[in-house]
Amino acid sequence: MGIETILGAIVIGAIVGALGRLVLPGRQPIGWLLTIVVGIVAALIGTAIAQVLGVATTDGIDWIELVMQVVLAAVGVALVAGIRGRSRV
Known part of the structure; x- marks a missing residue:
């Protein structure tokens, strides 16, 4: 696995994560x-x-x-946001 593969995974992950986060309504209490x-x-x-x-x-x-x-990113962001939201209370 080369540096290009790792950087590509980070870039694609950032794009997919951001799109998944945009699909969800409201604000999610997780960082970038x-x-x-x-x-x-x-x-x-x-x-x-x-x-x-x-x-x-x-x-x-x-x-x-x-x-x-x-869709998987949206589900993942929703799950992580739900878990983080509960743990801060």
């Missing part, structure tokens, strides 16, 4: 670093699911894979 981590995990899981389903092998942008990643 945690959003990126959730986005990276969502991107990895979304890619794995897309490969199992056979939709990750298209030319150009894999829209179905991207939608899966953003």
